[in-house]
Structures are given as structure tokens and as C-alpha cells.
Amino acid sequence: SQTIHQWPATLVQPVGSPLSLECTVEGTSNPNLYWYRQAAGRGLQLLFYSVGIGQISSEVPQNLSASRPQDRQFILSSKKLLLSDSGFYLCAWSLAGLRDTQYFGPGTRLTVL
């Protein structure tokens, strides 16, 4: 069966510091991968998605970036965090295809002080 991991689970970082969040998927090959952010107030916002190694699509321009160095690894990064980057970051995967179910990881709660 497939599993999705995210780490760290929680993170407190000062403004201006770098960020690296990691997501890995097990038990499947060539998945679509996604990064979402959930700010206080419930809504989920898609940040990036990837259909293959090195292929990243950005949905929202900001100071975050994403990379996919391996088939089942998706990394969210920032060179300098802003206060507004605080939130709950969720990684998800789906089988390759437009109509497939997305499955979410446990999330990383980021607080920028």
C-alpha cells in the first residue's frame, strides 16, 4: 500500500531564515505530487504541483519554491521566510492522471516569528 510522509511535523523559524520541508511517497511510481498551504481560517491553497522529476508548476507567485529531485520526493523551500509564510503545509500525491484521488500527508505546522 502507499504511504506519504512529511517532516518535520512542526517547525518554528525566525523571519529571514531559510526553509526546507520534505515529502516522500512510498509504494507507487511516478505519482503526481502537490504542495498545499492552509492558513488560519481553514482554506487550502495549492502552491505547487509536479507531474514528474524536475517538472514543477507554480500556482501562486511568492517567495517559496519547490523541487522534485527524485521520483517520490518533493521539497518545499524558501531562502528567506516571511511572517506571512506561517501556516499548515500539506503534501499530497495522486496517480498520474487528471481524475485520480489525491491523498494527503500528515502536514507540517510552520510558525514564523
Next chain:
Amino acid sequence: GIQVEQSPPDLILQEGANSTLRCNFSDSVNNLQWFHQNPWGQLINLFYIPSGTKQNGRLSATTVATERYSLLYISSSQTTDSGVYFCAVTNSGYSTLTFGKGTMLLVSP
């Protein structure tokens, strides 16, 4: 882009009550999912239901694609049903989910 509206935004129930959550969407969809976000933040898949009706235990869902809405039914609610319920859709031709703002459900003992 496609708009997704969920109602009600908040719902308080006594344990054992039934409820219906609604999701309206503004365009045709080729993917519709219902999720439950538990108090720890985990998003749990409930249904993949771009059309038709499905049931899983005390939960069931119906999507009427031609009328652009979906309903999630919770019967005999339990305190563990508390959390936020999200509807999310994929518009034709795109692979990314658009989420509604959710319905926050609190089931009291």
C-alpha cells in the same frame, strides 16, 4: 477559475443526530472529493464521487453533476465526526483540486 461553495459554514449537533452538508460548484467537474480534517490536521479521504451515490458506513454522498452540487450525509453522528469537512473539485482539463472553505462540525456528547 471554478468556484466551490460549502454550506453551512458551521454546524453543531448532538450525538446521534443526522446532518447534510452541501457543496455547490460553478462549472463542470471531472473529480470531486470529500475530506474530513481531524483535530490534528490530517485530511482523510471520505469519497471520490464526481457523480452518483456512494455509501461507507454512516456516511454517504451524492453528486448531481448536471445540477452542480454534491451532498454529504452523516447519520447517527458521533463525537469523533467532529472536524472540518471539505469538498474539493477538479475542473475539466485540469489536474489540480480547488477546495471549498469547509464546514466545521462539532458533535457534542
